[in-house]
Amino acid sequence: DTAVSQTPKYLVTQMGNDKSIKCEQNLGHDTMYWYKQDSKKFLKIMFSYNNKELIINETVPNRFSPKSPDKAHLNLHINSLELGDSAVYFCASSQDEGRYSEQFFGPGTRLTVL
């Protein structure tokens, strides 16, 4: 059973398009996250949700909008895609939002903007 799953695994699209990435966790966790990993492998948090409520929103362009329909899902919608959005996006979840909580990551979605 996959703990944290993401779809699609690969996404290739043109500049200016709008796309969504879906994430689901079956661990019963309260907190979910979106991370961006760039070409140099640096990984940074974008958003986190706890019980469907936004708790962290890093300096991310407004074109990125997360949506959490329920505790088990956190989707990421991106409007007007730009070349610089090309990266691997990881979804993760943890039991709670504690500073020490182990995070479980999905397999990632490789987004390529042409």
Add this chain to the structure above:
Amino acid sequence: DAKTTQPNSMESNEEEPVHLPCNHSTISGTDYIHWYRQLPSQGPEYVIHGLTSNVNNRMASLAIAEDRKSSTLILHRATLRDAAVYYCAPGNKLVFGAGTILRVKS
């Protein structure tokens, strides 16, 4: 977030111990030190975390310096499956730098 310095790469022989260092001199007093690893084409995987005391789990040990400005991840017996990029991440939020590429030779 605390800045980290890790070696770009390290190499180990199979079945030997590996010590992966991390400097985090700007760490604040309440920051936990997290270690994750990432195998090729996979998402990061939790390894261990600690605050002040040394920690052990089934995967590894974490030795934290008394002043907390550095820590060392210890893999007691490296296997080929341990070949990955290891990230040290002190702080309340996970931020990964370049990490250390660990190569394990058979």
